[in-house]
Amino acid sequence: MLQVEHLSKSYGKGKRRKPVLHDINLTVGKGELVGIVGESGSGKSTLARLIMQLEPVDEGKISFLGSDNFYASNQIVFQNATAALNPSWTVRNILREPLRMMKRNRDAYISTMLGKVGLEEKHLDRRPSELSGGERQRVNLLRSMLVEPKLLICDEIVSNLDRLIQKEIVELIRQLNRETGMAILFISHDLKIVQHLCDRVYVMEGGRIVEESVKRDGGFSFTHPYSLLLFE
Ligand SMILES: Nc1ncnc2c1ncn2[C@@H]1O[C@H](COP(=O)(O)OP(=O)(O)OP(=O)(O)O)[C@@H](O)[C@H]1O
Ligand SMILES: [Mg+2]
Numbered sequence: 001m002l003q004v005e006h007l008s009k010s011y012g013k014g015k016r017r018k019p020v021l022h023d024i025n026l027t028v029g030k031g032e033l034v035g036i037v038g039e040s041g042s043g044k045s046t047l048a049r050l051i052m053q054l055e056p057v058d059e060g061k062i063s064f065l066g067s068d069n070f071y072a073s074n075q076i077v078f079q080n081a082t083a084a085l086n087p088s089w090t091v092r093n094i095l096r097e098p099l100r101m102m103k104r105n106r107d108a109y110i111s112t113m114l115g116k117v118g119l120e121e122k123h124l125d126r127r128p129s130e131l132s133g134g135e136r137q138r139v140n141l142l143r144s145m146l147v148e149p150k151l152l153i154c155d156e157i158v159s160n161l162d163r164l165i166q167k168e169i170v171e172l173i174r175q176l177n178r179e180t181g182m183a184i185l186f187i188s189h190d191l192k193i194v195q196h197l198c199d200r201v202y203v204m205e206g207g208r209i210v211e212e213s214v215k216r217d218g219g220f221s222f223t224h225p226y227s228l229l230l231f232e
Pocket of ligand 2: 044045046155156
């Protein structure tokens, strides 16, 4: 459903020009759980921003198959939930916002969805500062989920959370993928999590995809030296 072909991106002009992505090719199938791993600065978030059309590409093509409304079909969740949520709004208003086109039963729908991400009614009247980091990320996730996207991009969404909460959110992602059938592109530098969660993974190094691996018998196998180093 997502197809990225020969994508390249540089920042800066003239002598300052700095290539960040080189000839990226990737796909995400319907309902697939795909990972992208790579060290800091390898270009993962840049790739995510380009896919979400938050920035123009230099070269290459990004296509979405079978999605008519780009903004309703594709959602992204970022690492920093605090920055993503309006601090002066209550959770209720944050969650109502993506549903503004919905005329009726908005609050009933929000109520039924709350439980799916492990939140309760009592959280609705709070502001983001009155939530824990894990709860904030659940609100962030739910906000993106309410429009029932076909593709959800998660960019380091568990990186600032402690291990236990990480585990809960990762299980939540898996469950949402199973229940709703939405495809997920899960970006992380945490190999353990990606290995646990994803069916297929791309390894990025210095703006290139150096290897792709499909999970077999519960694990990935790699041949590229950089992947071996990462997954060692
Ligand atoms: N707007 C920008 N202008 C100039 N350079 C940028 C810009 N955004 C990113 N870069 C550079 O592009 C490179 C890739 O950054 P990116 O944020 O995509 O990496 P990342 O893989 O997401 O890293 P991390 O794991 O730390 O989040 C870095 O060298 C970064 O400095
Ligand atoms: Mg990043």
